[in-house]
Amino acid sequence: MQQWILRTVLIFTMIRAASAQVLMEVPLLLEFPGREELVRAWYDGEAFLVDGEELFQALGFAVQLTGTGLEALDTRHRHTFSCSNPSAPPCRIFLTDILDVLGRALHFDQNRLHLTASSAASTFDMRSLRARQRSWTEVPGPHLFGRTRSIWGGMMASWQLRRDAFGVHPFFRFTGSILHGSVEAELSDGASWTYRYDRPEKVWLTQVQAGRNARGSTEFAITNVPLARRRLHRMRYLRGRSDPHALIQAVIRGEIVDQVQADAEGHYELSAPVWYGTTKLELRTHPLGGRRTQSDPQYLFTPTSMVPPGKVFYGLRIGEQHANLHVQYGIHPRWTLRSALARHGVHPEASVGSTWSPVTFLAVSTEMQVLSAHWQTGFQLWHSGVQVTARLNGRKRHFQNLHMTASAGRGPVSALLQGSMSSFLSPFNERVQRLSLHPAVWLHHHGGLRMQAGWESNWLHGPFAEAHHRWHFGAGWMFSRVRVMGFATRDDIQSAYGLEGIFMLGHSSLAFRAGWDADHQMMTGRLSFQMSSPFGSLSARGQRDVRGITHSQQIQGSVHLWDRVQLAPYGIQQSAVELRIFEDLNGNGLQEHTEPILPHIEAELFQGGWTRLRTGALYAAHLEPYQRYQIRILEASIRDPSLHPATGPEFSFTADPGQRKILHVPMQRFVPVTGMVTGLDRTPLRLNILLDQEKEAEVYRDGGFTLHLRPGRYTLTVVDILDQIPLAEKTIQVDTRPIRVVIHLGEDRR
């Protein structure tokens, strides 16, 4: 009897265990803007379960498996789920649990086994998904356009020779990349050098710096502050109303960061990333029916003193004479605390402060030094093209200085008002107040009239009351190669009237300024000349100061020795890019001597302008280090329809600090391959053609497809995009002539 009971219990347990494992595996199509991915899922007859690790990794989360569950983390979210059967990997999570947590961000279509991620999702970082998508396309051809580091490279030596009333002053500067870091050395009155090693992708240590300054003091510094704008600060959600079904795009630096189709009532919701500093966002509305696109620019301002919530940024600098440590902590998206410890010689100091941004375009910061009781407060406002900055400092209850800058611009007209007010003790121990105001107005059309007018007034209140006034006025005209402007200026020392301008001819330019000093009855002026050639450039400048007191001559230039080393003019150490678009005749992706640059092909650099070099390459300078820039090859400028950029028409690169980055864009000749899929047992719209197991082309409604390939041997696979089953396979050999391929689903079955 006992054996019978035991067998019954055993069989019952086995049946239970067996039935618990009866799960039908189903492929779930996860779709988010611009991309589709299949994740594993199961159906137990009542509910759907999904592979949590696969799903959350696809949604951009970092996944940590705990004993009984799973944690999905990103910079802003932390979601916890329990696995349905912790003892049997993978961690399967009930889809209903996920939908409960992620809310409307995911839509599950049970009939189509389709999981759609909303482009306006707030429960996961949609922007990072897009960024990752872009980063995949960032390596488009045989060249990596990311940041270059080298053991020895990017060398640049800069020189300048200046002669003035005090003698001859040589300057020499050397920059380059050594041991995967950047080095900068300067030799003028004293010798100084700095070695900097950047780790922009890291969190706790982004930069290490060591060096010696011109006074002979050695310093060492580390920090984890994000370099430039590499790190995102927050997401901004934009809701609005437009024409029904209009296409709404959020564009930052020419790049579409989000786009949605407005609903039938015109409502839409977009998300846009906001970086440190000012992010200019353009909201483009494309109404249906071919009506004109509307563009609405917006400025999103995040002061660099704001730290993302929960993050800690620090900076530590240790020198022979001083040391300081700064720590910033974000306690709220709009509130950051700061503290600092410093030692100057034997004097210690500590300070605390905070930055508060009550609304997007306003920030107020305060700081108090604990021991010396000095305080300072700042105010920044940025809204609708108006920017106001004010700084106020003092000690205990006494106010000392107020500096204020306000600027506004609309169209070609911009205005600036600078002002300061100071209170200080005179040598006779009397308190003196100084007030300074400096308004200025500019009118700068893109081509044509230019006008500048400025006024500066200084008042001194106290026992020695004084007032000083200065003004400046200039007006002129700008042509394509000539800019001429007449000017008149008046200050405490002199009145001067004259003409200034610049003539440009090819790669040479001549700039001049000639005036008459009415008070000293003498000519003043400045003349500079600059020319460049493939072998080098030269810039010379002579100046006789407008006050008639000093005069100086200066010469600087560059000599291009070979590709890696060049002697360049002083002051040209900024990040730059050179784009060499060439015809890649042998298809190896590298530019040979016989493969010329194609000088007629135009490219668009978002947030930057090109200069066409004499070699035919495109050159852009003054880029922001670590900033990712987008380039688009303008296809309409490619004369030969069979030439295609191997990089694709759009790609991005990251600007290197202090280096000219050379990007090669091979233009390759592709052979057209036209094909037809026959023997169809399903709609052709479901079929994709994979080229060597990578998605290459969609199939047309009539079963046709087209490919453009380099000569070689390829395997074409026909795949159903719904179930991802390979249906047929064919190997083709492509030489220089167009070919036609027929793939029969029945005969060419794998």
Next chain:
Amino acid sequence: MLRVLPYLLVTGVWAPRQVFAQAALSVTPAYAVITHDRPYGAFVLSNRGTEGVEVTIGAHHGVIASTDSTTAVVLGEAGRLGDLSRYLTFFPERCILPAGGKQTVRYRIHEAPEGAHITLLHFAMQERGAIVDGQIPAVASGLRIVYNLVAPLIYLQGRGMPVLSARFLEGTPNELHLYLENHSRWPFLGGVRVIQNGWQLGSAEAAVYTTRVVRIPVAERPLRGPLQLKFDSNYTGLSLAIRHQLGVPDPIHLHWN
């Protein structure tokens, strides 16, 4: 009434959900005139609709021409204009444009002989539609509507002058219908002005490759008597250099009955 209420509710809920996606293809520029100095260019296809579209691109010898009653695309024949399609290469020949997508179609002319040549770039568009799992292939390929767009591409090498003849077809108080015929090997693209007794009655732009009916809006019906047709080179989208090369035909004198 109570029996009808559920049906009304169902209809009310269902009706707003029936939103159909549709493609909307546009081609810019609508035509192109190129010369030997710059024998290449590009058309841009844009899908401003809400559904994907597949486009098949072809080049055919032909013109847009008129009879007395209709204006239509005529294939295989272009009067005295040369066939440009045999000297033309373009890329791509087919493409798929998602909703909101764009595609540049680049072309180049190789060693065409002296004279004026024309081809019609033909953009055949089909909506791609949503993938339906249970769709039957035969039905899927059978249910298709092809929308066609045509953009003339004209290539000029050397010099020429259009020679036109004209006659009035009919006139209304607001419009004159003019039949223009080109007898030369050089196309006419420009403005047509109707002048009577020194007054301009109306004007319009016209592209006359072989024959073309031009509708000229007028402020009032002309008086019985002589009329003059004057031509100029003002045609929307043409550069000054192309206008000079196209040339302007001599005025034509007509009689209005």
